[in-house]
Amino acid sequence: MKPLLDLSVYLVLGPQDCPGQDPVGIAVAAAQNGATVVQLRDKTGSTKEQIELAERLMQALKPFNVPLIVNDRVDVALAVDADGVHVGQDDMTATKARELIGPDKLLGLSVSTQDELDTADIAACDYLGIGACFPTNSKDDAADVGMQNFAGLTAQSQLPVVGIGGISLANADQVIKAGADGVAVISAICGAPSAAEATRKLQEIVKSVKDLG
Amino acid sequence: MKPLLDLSVYLVLGPQDCPGQDPVGIAVAAAQNGATVVQLRDKTGSTKEQIELAERLMQALKPFNVPLIVNDRVDVALAVDADGVHVGQDDMTATKARELIGPDKLLGLSVSTQDELDTADIAACDYLGIGACFPTNSKDDAADVGMQNFAGLTAQSQLPVVGIGGISLANADQVIKAGADGVAVISAICGAPSAAEATRKLQEIVKSVKDLG
Numbered sequence: 001m002k003p004l005l006d007l008s009v010y011l012v013l014g015p016q017d018c019p020g021q022d023p024v025g026i027a028v029a030a031a032q033n034g035a036t037v038v039q040l041r042d043k044t045g046s047t048k049e050q051i052e053l054a055e056r057l058m059q060a061l062k063p064f065n066v067p068l069i070v071n072d073r074v075d076v077a078l079a080v081d082a083d084g085v086h087v088g089q090d091d092m093t094a095t096k097a098r099e100l101i102g103p104d105k106l107l108g109l110s111v112s113t114q115d116e117l118d119t120a121d122i123a124a125c126d127y128l129g130i131g132a133c134f135p136t137n138s139k140d141d142a143a144d145v146g147m148q149n150f151a152g153l154t155a156q157s158q159l160p161v162v163g164i165g166g167i168s169l170a171n172a173d174q175v176i177k178a179g180a181d182g183v184a185v186i187s188a189i190c191g192a193p194s195a196a197e198a199t200r201k202l203q204e205i206v207k208s209v210k211d212l213g
Numbered sequence: 214m215k216p217l218l219d220l221s222v223y224l225v226l227g228p229q230d231c232p233g234q235d236p237v238g239i240a241v242a243a244a245q246n247g248a249t250v251v252q253l254r255d256k257t258g259s260t261k262e263q264i265e266l267a268e269r270l271m272q273a274l275k276p277f278n279v280p281l282i283v284n285d286r287v288d289v290a291l292a293v294d295a296d297g298v299h300v301g302q303d304d305m306t307a308t309k310a311r312e313l314i315g316p317d318k319l320l321g322l323s324v325s326t327q328d329e330l331d332t333a334d335i336a337a338c339d340y341l342g343i344g345a346c347f348p349t350n351s352k353d354d355a356a357d358v359g360m361q362n363f364a365g366l367t368a369q370s371q372l373p374v375v376g377i378g379g380i381s382l383a384n385a386d387q388v389i390k391a392g393a394d395g396v397a398v399i400s401a402i403c404g405a406p407s408a409a410e411a412t413r414k415l416q417e418i419v420k421s422v423k424d425l426g
Binding site: 072 | 259260261262264285286287288289291292302303304305306309313
C-alpha cells in the first residue's frame with residue numbers, strides 16, 4: 001500500500017548540504033519536530049555510499065512514519081525499498097520510473113515551466129514539486145519562477161504541490177498562500193543553527209496559513 | 214534467456230572516453246569488427262542522457278548480437294532492458310544487483326584483490342573483471358595489480374574472467390596467456406585512429422593466443 005503523503009514540511013538533503021554533519025541526525029531531528037517527508041538527494045556519493053545512507057535513513061525514519069523518497073536514483077530506491085522516488089526533468093521519465101517502482105510507491109516530479117506541466121505524466125505521479133520559488137544557491141540549475149508564475153502553475157496542477165527553491169522561515173507563508181500543500185527546503189533546515197527548531201517553525205507557519213485558508 | 218557471453222574483446226566506453234565523437238559510432242565499428250561485448254560506463258551524463266545513450270546503443274548493437282552491459286547504474290539498465298550490469302566495489306553489491314535485474318541478465322563484478330575475490334558473491338555473477346592489468350589513465354582509482362597477481366586471481370576464479378586496465382595491442386596477449394577469457398579495453402579502441410582496425414587486431418591477438426593454448 002502506498003504510504004500516506006503529507007507534503008507540509010518536506011526536507012531535502014544529502015551529504016553535500018551538511019558538511020561535517022551526519023544527514024541522518026538532521027533527518028531525525030526534523031522528523032521529530034514536524035517534517036512530513038524526507039528526500040535523499042545525494043549528488044556526491046558512490047552508489048554504494050548512497051545505498052548505505054539511504055538504508056540508515058530508512059531505519060532512522062521508520063519510528064516516525066516519515067516516508068523516505070530518493071531523488072533521481074531509482075536503483076538506490078529499489079535497493080533499499082524506499083517509500084518513493086522523485087524525478088526531475090534531467091532524470092528518468094516519470095512514466096518509466098513508475099513502471100520500475102510499481103504502483104505502491106510514491107512518485108514526485110519536478111516542474112518549473114508551463115510546458116513541463118503540460119507534458120507531465122500526471123497519471124504516473126503522486127505530487128509535483130514546483131519551483132524554484134525564490135532564488136537559491138542549493139541547486140545550480142534552478143532559476144526562480146517567481147511567486148506569480150508559481151501560483152499560476154500550482155492552480156493548474158491536478159496533483160498536490162510542494163514548493164521548492166529558496167524557501168525560508170521568512171517566505172514559507174507566501175508559498176502556502178500561493179496554493180502549495182507544503183514547502184520543500186534544504187538549507188532552511190540543514191543550514192539552521194537548530195534543525196529541530198527550524199522544522200518546528202516551518203511546520204507552525206504552514207499550519208497557521210492552512211488554518212486561515 | 215540469458216544472452217550468450219563471449220568475453221574475448223570487451224569494449225568499455227562512455228562520452229568521457231571519446232570527446233567529440235559519438236560513442237555509438239565507435240561501438241558499432243567495434244561490433245562490426247569483432248567486439249563481443251559493449252559496456253556503457255557513463256560517468257558524466259545525467260540519468261536522462263545515460264538512458265538516451267543506452268537506448269541508442271541497444272538499438273545499434275542489436276543487429277550484431279553484441280550484448281550491452283551497463284556499468285554501475287542498475288536503474289539505467291532496467292530502463293532500457295539492457296542485457297546486463299557490471300558492478301564494482303563502490304557500486305551496489307552483486308547480490309542486490311542480481312535481485313533487481315533478475316535471473317535472465319548478465320552480471321559482472323570487478324575484483325582487484327584476494328580479499329575481494331574471496332568475498333565475491335560468485336553465485337550471483339556470470340563473470341569477473343579483474344585488474345587493473347597494467348597502469349592506466351582511464352580510471353582514476355585503478356592501481357595495477359601486476360601480471361603475476363592477475364594470473365593468480367584468474368586461476369582461482371570459478372567464473373570466466375575478463376582482464377581490464379591498461380590493455381593495448383602491445384600487451385593483450387599477456388592477459389590471455391595469464392588465463393583470461395578476454396580483454397576489456399577503453400582507450401585501445403576509443404583512442405585508436407581507427408576503432409575498427411584496433412578491434413580487429415585485438416580479436417586476432419586473443420584468438421591466436423587461445424588457439425595456441
